[in-house]
Amino acid sequence: MYFLFTIIKQTTRNFLLTWSSQIFTLLTVGLSVLIFSFFYLVYTNVIDGAQQLGDDLRLTVYLDEQPGKELQEEYRYKIKKFDRVDKIVFVSSKVAYDRFAEQLGDDKDILNDMPQDFLPPAIEVYPIKTLDTLVRIKQFSDYLQTLPGVLKVQYGREWVERFYSFIQLLRIIVILSGSLLILTTTFTVAHTIRLTILGRKKELELLRLLGASSTYIRLPFFLEGALQGLLGSASGIGALYLLYNWMKLRLAGTTMVNLFSFSFFEPPIILAIIILSTVLCASGSFSSTRKFLHI
Amino acid sequence: MYFLFTIIKQTTRNFLLTWSSQIFTLLTVGLSVLIFSFFYLVYTNVIDGAQQLGDDLRLTVYLDEQPGKELQEEYRYKIKKFDRVDKIVFVSSKVAYDRFAEQLGDDKDILNDMPQDFLPPAIEVYPIKTLDTLVRIKQFSDYLQTLPGVLKVQYGREWVERFYSFIQLLRIIVILSGSLLILTTTFTVAHTIRLTILGRKKELELLRLLGASSTYIRLPFFLEGALQGLLGSASGIGALYLLYNWMKLRLAGTTMVNLFSFSFFEPPIILAIIILSTVLCASGSFSSTRKFLHI
Amino acid sequence: MQQRIKKPKVMIDLIKVSKMYPPKVEALADISITVNKGEILFLTGMSGAGKTSLLRLLCRREKPTKGFVEVAGEDLSKLSSRKIQKMRQNIGIAHQDFKLLPNRTVAQNIAISMEVSYKTPVHIRRRTKKLLSQLGLSNKINTLAGELSRGEQQRVTIARAVANEPELILADEPTGNLDSETTGLVMDLFNECNQKGATIVIATHDESIYKNTSHRIIELSQGYMVKSDDAVWPILSGIDPSQEEHPESIGH
Amino acid sequence: MQQRIKKPKVMIDLIKVSKMYPPKVEALADISITVNKGEILFLTGMSGAGKTSLLRLLCRREKPTKGFVEVAGEDLSKLSSRKIQKMRQNIGIAHQDFKLLPNRTVAQNIAISMEVSYKTPVHIRRRTKKLLSQLGLSNKINTLAGELSRGEQQRVTIARAVANEPELILADEPTGNLDSETTGLVMDLFNECNQKGATIVIATHDESIYKNTSHRIIELSQGYMVKSDDAVWPILSGIDPSQEEHPESIGH
């Protein structure tokens, strides 16, 4: 059986005969994957970056008196029970006094007359900065207020709200762009494949009249689509990687690199993108030939 | 002369005969314009939004003594000479004391023994939050330090750096996405038009052999391209406007709307986008027919 | 006409076939024709008489509006898609509009009909060469089909039709673009195929190719059969197409 | 043969024309033909002899490799693109491969040749109807060209070629898909055009259409002119195609 041989020959011939169209399709797929994965990368990194902006975010819980070791543990336990936190710092009156003195700088002599414990002790709670926590920050504050011995809970309320809204906004935008892009990408690739196949209508009709089996007609298109998806997405991701490295290089001198941790996709995600593109292109190409089967 | 009549008839006929291709091209143009202008809108609005995050950004200039009216004017003058600022607030020792007392809350009694002017007077400088200013904030601080009677200049240095970097990052991303999108859009539209015209190769060749003038052959394509550009971009912008309103509606209840000012494009920008698309499509379509002119 | 005897002998059986194209073009009306295995049948008639439509029914490019079309004993309307593929591999069609692929070479165009039934490359090459030399096209083997003259294209179409050694050959106006000398080559090829057992139906208006043959001629006019010697043909006599039949020349 | 006399009388003047297609296909070699205004010329020859190539040179679809091609006194290789457009509007070509637009109606396909020179819609409609009735296609006026039989398509091609009342008609195998009756209609149409002053060059292998005419016949063989009665034709005698000439039948 020269089945495989014939199919492969057919596929290669198609590729060679219509190479200019093929290259265009490849470019379309490549660019689409580039744009899409670029967006995905931005999504993961910018939201990370934005969250690092909120590093100062903390709730200060003023206490009526200095808690002992045991009480500290109890506070810790109770706080953690409500929500996951990044860090809990106990600030004694002494430490608060020292900080204040430092803040006053040269004027710190004026504090000399004051008792070292005139400032109340406090707990600084640094919540984990997931979006969920940000939404719940007011509830968190209310909860902390109910703990025994708490005088007052303070946080930059207006700023937190603004910050939360901004991240929310970013998220909506990224998701919206993402869906728009997926829509456009799918559409473009489908359209391109459709037009390419339409350009070979004559050939498909002829094959049908010659009694070619569906496999004989469609398998080459399937392989072609798969190859295009594979090469296209691989080159798209490759281009993104180059872009990513170029940006990193360009930013190497600036503070940005130190402040934000940029990271490229993990291998599983790269693999997923490539496999998905391949499957999409292959099945798109495959199903585009359907209408030529009924002659 | 039935010149105009014939051309218009020809254009209409083309539109009717190839309506499915036409609709695909229209969709491609529409989606491309939608994506592109969406990005442009995001660019203008997100960077605005991010800058509002930095509202707290101020430099606190501690002075050795309370400045008089005249000295205040002089400070104001000198500060403004260096850079445009949003706001300059003079904080007297008294005001600083009150703020501190308020911050202490119920514990403010402890301050009773202190002299009301134990905290140094200060000037709070709120710089205008353009990117340029943010870059120069350190220089600004250094400059303020050199003013007479200044004890110390304080600002959230780390935070400002991080914030500045983030906005910078956002800007790079938006510009990069923009260029990628322009690239893809142009490519897609050009490719689509090319394929559509390729599908009518036979007709163009025939017209040439019948002695049709270049105008006769190309004008319908030009008009068709222009119409596609016009309708496509108009519907793209229309879709964006719907999206924008839908988002606004959805966010109506949240704090976001109050915090950030979203705005749609000004009419001149809308006009510019539409005209540009029309010209691009028309000339793309026009020039795609070039190769059929030499038969 | 029992099933057992009929099956091996009859290649084509059209029973009261009509074909209407969409709005209301009556291309064929009430046609009944039986063609035995190994026969050569000429189909004549004015332009638009329905010759091509009849051939289209035989390879199931179209379905009849009324009546039955049986090829090799199978009712085409009842065949599964897979069986139709198999059947088409056994029918060689020289289309009136050629249906060549202009950007493939002559060799590739001919090979394609053998590739669909997965013939070996060696066989394909040998057969292609032989056919081209028979049709006087040996020097064009690697030329693109689109760069041939119309008459050369027509011969390539014929070569493709017979390449796979089909049992049934449908040739639609196979000599329309050929001079009389080349027409001779084509007819020789058809006769050779016929000798090897192929049934051949030729739709043509070229008197010269059927004037002096002994084969049956059916004339169509506006979809109706106006001249047929169906009854004369002895259905049970088998593969012996040596009937004496004198065609009338068609109106001038 | 001074310029002044020659210009109004000679329609086509080929001077030692050769045509090579890219690798090294010699389609025409050293052809010299003069065709007077109002003449009908038959071009015969085997398939691949170079008939279509010669016609292609006359409408500047191809440029000669060597020699000069003059149509209506103008050297085609020196014409500007605008002038070539004008010239083509005055040449009606019935292509061997038809070049119809399959998804336009018959009327639209014919109209297109008149639209390029901006004729009025009324004129176009009247002319289209007249031609179709002359060719027996009145009932197909609004059918898509792709749904016609080949012979019907061929007639539409001929109608399109003559529709714009061109001075020069190039018909490439105009009757290849037509029966003898329909061929008669086509030849009548050509004769009518000729009577109105059109020069006509017909490339054909169909003996029946030139057997009994008095027109000149030129035979090509592998690119060379093998039979021509060029010298016999009195170049200066003007529009009077009544020469007695008996064509030899081409080899069988």
Ligand SMILES: Nc1ncnc2c1ncn2[C@@H]1O[C@H](COP(=O)(O)OP(=O)(O)OP(=O)(O)O)[C@@H](O)[C@H]1O
């Ligand atoms: N575009 C082309 N490129 C290469 N070779 C060509 C091209 N067109 C024609 N030929 C070759 O030139 C020769 C003459 O071709 P032409 O079409 O003129 O023949 P013809 O006399 O019209 O034949 P027919 O009666 O078959 O139409 C043939 O051998 C053909 O293969």
Ligand SMILES: Nc1ncnc2c1ncn2[C@@H]1O[C@H](COP(=O)(O)OP(=O)(O)OP(=O)(O)O)[C@@H](O)[C@H]1O
């Ligand atoms: N796809 C179609 N749709 C509508 N009408 C059609 C179609 N194909 C053919 N016809 C019509 O059916 C009739 C018969 O057509 P057919 O092609 O069978 O003629 P033919 O005998 O092959 O003629 P020719 O000698 O010109 O090829 C014609 O009137 C034609 O216009």
Ligand SMILES: [Mg+2]
């Ligand atoms: Mg036919």
Ligand SMILES: [Mg+2]
């Ligand atoms: Mg020819």
